[in-house]
Every structure is written in structure tokens, then in C-alpha cells.
Amino acid sequence: MSHPERARPSGGESVDTIAEPPALAEKRAESLAEFAARHGLTQSAARPPLRAYVRQLWQRRVFIWNFASAKSMSMYTSSRLGQVWQVLTPLLNAGVYFLVFGVLLGTNKGVTNYTAFLITGVFVFTFTQRSLTAGAKSIGNHLSLIRALHFPRASLPFAYVIVELQQLLISMVVLAVLVLVTGEPLSPRWLLVVPALALQLVFNIGISLVVARMGAFVRDIQQLLPFVTRAWLYFSGIFFMIATLPEREGLRDYPWIGDLLQANPASVYIELVRTALIDSYRDDLAAYSWGYAHLWWYALAWALVAFVGGFWYFYRAEDRYGRG
Amino acid sequence: MSDAPEVVIDPTREPIVVVDDLHIIYRVYGSAGGGKGTAASALLRILRRQNRPQMKEVHAIKGISFVAYRGDAIGVIGTNGSGKSTLLKAIAGLLPPHSGGVYTQGQPSLLGVNxxxxxxxxxxxxxxxxxxxxxxTPEETRAKYDEIVKFADLKPGFIHYPMSTYSSGMGARLRFAIAAARTHDILLIDEALATGDAKFKRRSKAKIDELRKDAGAVFLVAHNLDVIEETCNRVIWMDDGRLRMDGDPREVIAAYTEATGK
Structure with a gap:
């Protein structure tokens, strides 16, 4: 529970009481720590038990939602176009990648509807990427709030992922329109997007909690994260079909590379959304006899592992946030 | 250490904060001092496993013990750098003790200028x-909202402006109003009222009295001795991280005034 430096036998006033008259010393047979314990006093700001912590966090759900909404609202207030950027940012991103990878490099090997394929990948990945970046800053940027009021600190990473979720929902509307425009039919399979994104949300909360703790104590994480997310971006099959990799020259002898890339969480969530939204993509995958039903299990496993592990990791340092 | 007053426990009253031989040593990072700030020198330092040269250890609290009881309003006085704010942060649980301990009943809330x-x-x-x-709860928040706005007493319209546009006094008033909306077991106020005007000081004194009645203890750090004498029933005088005197406000303040030659 407590810190190693606290775990010293509490001698109370021993230093001061050496030269005391016997009468006073007798009154102090009990040390101050024992006196405190007898009256039910506890170490200041100790970490609450896990169950109490989860209950407190659940109690703050209205705070988390309100905090996220307030952040979303104030995010673009200083720019002239304001909330329009919520739609423009993902669109411009997709435009740049389409120009480079679709037009200039022509990576669209094996994909019938490359535009929908690429934009879906970019939008879904952005959700994870931004959750990670925001999570790393969630504690450091709110030290004054943490030092002023007592609340479960995990509320902050949670709130930041909710901000990104609100952004994602806007992106998803844009995405739905784009997918329809590129000629894909509207089908009941689209409903599968909901559980896929829900699992991704749980996964994102988990990894945000991990980087939130790291970012709170080692600010260098914020400098490092852009490189991590960029590397992750290129390995997640956003610009190319992972299914085509084992066919490629030089990679034919290493079929496990394709399996490994496919199991990576970002790619799992992207593929699930793609197979739900893009009709022609399911046929593209079938052409490489590449299945996707098992990805649901990967998605579930990643979400559970990240969330439980991340929550536990964050909770273990609860009493130290705010010291900076 | 011989001039440190003894802790005498009053068995008839209920303790709410027990500070037991508390030592606080914290690290400060600053550009002051030697050491070049280049990338090469930073890398060398990491290779040699040295600490950052800008890092210094400050022994801010050097063995403090006292017991605060339910219903106490304790003023903490002392010159700049005597460890008053550090003590409050330690009671709030924001700075880990190097040795000794702080024991509290319930959750302390620190209200600072920053x-x-x-x-x-x-x-x-x-x-x-x-x-x-x-x-x-959202219902309680709605119920308290008007009271907070009224207590903070901002200029009309300012309530809808971002807090970054507030003057320091307005910000302090609003923060105090928000924190005072809930009963706290232990409320630690660090110079938060210093920026308020006379009218606000009067009202905040009434509020502190009310908070004291409702629950636990109030700690107040202030340089304004009049405020301390009016508000508190007990005063702690800190000097260079040690407890110099602890007792009746008038006696302690008189001794402090004499010692600092005011």
C-alpha cells in the first residue's frame, strides 16, 4: 500500500523525548502513529481499494461525459472554421494519403475499391492514434485540477478517449457517405461496425491508461509517441492489403509476417470495420482465401487484455499522480 | 530541536489530523547552477548514470509533529520559505513524506492560489x-449552482467567459466558492483568500466558520496576521521547516511579531 520510504518503524517522538521528564514520557507510551491508528485515521491520500476505486469512477461517469463534451467544444474555438475542422481534419488526411499511396505509388494492388479501403483504414486508425496521444497528456496537462480536487484520476484518460470517440462518430458519418458514393451498397452488415468500434473503444481506453501513467512521470513519452504511432500506422495495413504480403517477392518464405501483421490490434479493428462496410472488400479477401471471422476473437482478446492490464497499471500509481 | 514544543495529546477531543515526525525532502529541477544544457552533455550524464546537475534536494520539513482536532481552525504562519505550503501539500497527500507520516480522517482538500x-x-x-x-450528483450540482455563482460574486457576464480571462482575485473567488460548495473533512487553504477584496474576506470568514461547524478542521496559510487572528482558534508558527510554536493565536502571533521585528 504505502511507499517504501514510509515503511519504517514509527518511533513517533523518540528523538524529542530522550531528555523528557519521566512523567511526560509515560503519557507518551503510545506513539503518534499508534494514537492515529486507534482513532481510525489513515495515511493521507492513500490509494483506495480497487473495488472502492471502481465504484468512485462509476460515480464520476457524468463528470467524464461532461468533461469530454466541454473539451470537444473548446477544441477548435480558436480557429475560424471552428467545429468544421472535426470533419475537415479526417477528410484532408484521407486526401493526402490517397494522393500519395493511391495515385503516385499505386499501392492499390488487389483492392477493388481503394478509396473506401484507404479512408476506412485512416479513420479507424486515427481513433486509436489520437486516443494514445491525448492519453499521454491527460495527467500532465491537468496537474492543477488534480491538485485542487479529489477524484479518481482515471477519469481523465477515460474522458480523453470519450473526446476522441465523439470525433470518431463524426468521421463515421463522413465515412458512410464516402463509402456509398464510391458505389458500395448499404447493407445490414453495416451494423457490425458498432460492436467493432465498441471493442476498439475498450482497447483504446486500456492503452491510454498505460501511456497516461507513463506520461505523468516521464514527459519524454510525449516526444516519443509520434514515432511509435507512425511506425504503427505503416504496419497496420492501411495503405496495402496485408493479405497480399505473403505473395510478394522476398516475403514468400516468411508467411508468419502476414499473420503477425494481421493480429496487430490496429489492423484487427480496421479489418473488421472494412469487412462490415465495404462489400467488394470481402470478395477481395476471398480471392486470397483470407478469412476474417476469427478477427472477432482477436478484437475481443485485445480489448480485454488492454483494458484490464491498463486499468490495473494506472491504478497502481493512483496515489502519486499530481506530484509531477 | 530543544525549542520545539512538545505534542500534548488532549484525550477529550477527537483527532482529525495527526502529523508524526514528518520530514519532507523534495527534488527541484531548475536551470540554476552549473552544467551545460546541450544534448551531448545530457547524453554523457546518462551514460555516467549521474543525476541531472540542475536537480537539487531540498529538506523542506525537518521533523514536525502535531495533532489537530475536529473543529479546529489552525493558522499556519512563518516567513517565506519556512515550509508552510509544503506542510499543507503533505497533509493533502500531494508530497510523499521522506520519513514520518501524516494520518487523516477522511480526505483533505487543498485550495491553493495556483x-x-x-x-x-x-x-x-x-x-x-x-x-x-x-x-x-448532477441534481446536487444544479442545486448548488446558484449558490456558487452568488458567493463568487463575479461581474455580470463573466461567468460565461473562459477562466483564463479572469483576474487573479476573480479566479480565487470562484475556486473557493466551488470548493466550499461541498463539506470537506479537512480543508487546507493556502493564501487563496489573499487576493480577495475586503468584502470577500468577510464572507469567506463566515464560510470558513460554517465549514468548521459542519465537519473537520480548516488549515489556513496567510501572511495577513489579522485574518489569522480573527479566523483561527490555534496558530502554528513554522521556522525553517521546524515547528517553533503552537498554541493560542494571540500569544503565538505576539511572539512571531516580536521575533520578526514587525
Missing amino acids: AALMRDLSGDRNIVLGCLAMGL
């Missing part, structure tokens, strides 16, 4: 979020 809530959000948003963060 405790800006969310600067980019408007005052009314801050009220709602602050109340929710403290664990009030």
Missing part, C-alpha cells in the same frame, strides 16, 4: 465540472 481549474473553459462549465469531479 489551483486554476480548467483555464480554457468558461466559469459556469468550471462550476459544473468542479462539482461533478468532487463527487456531487
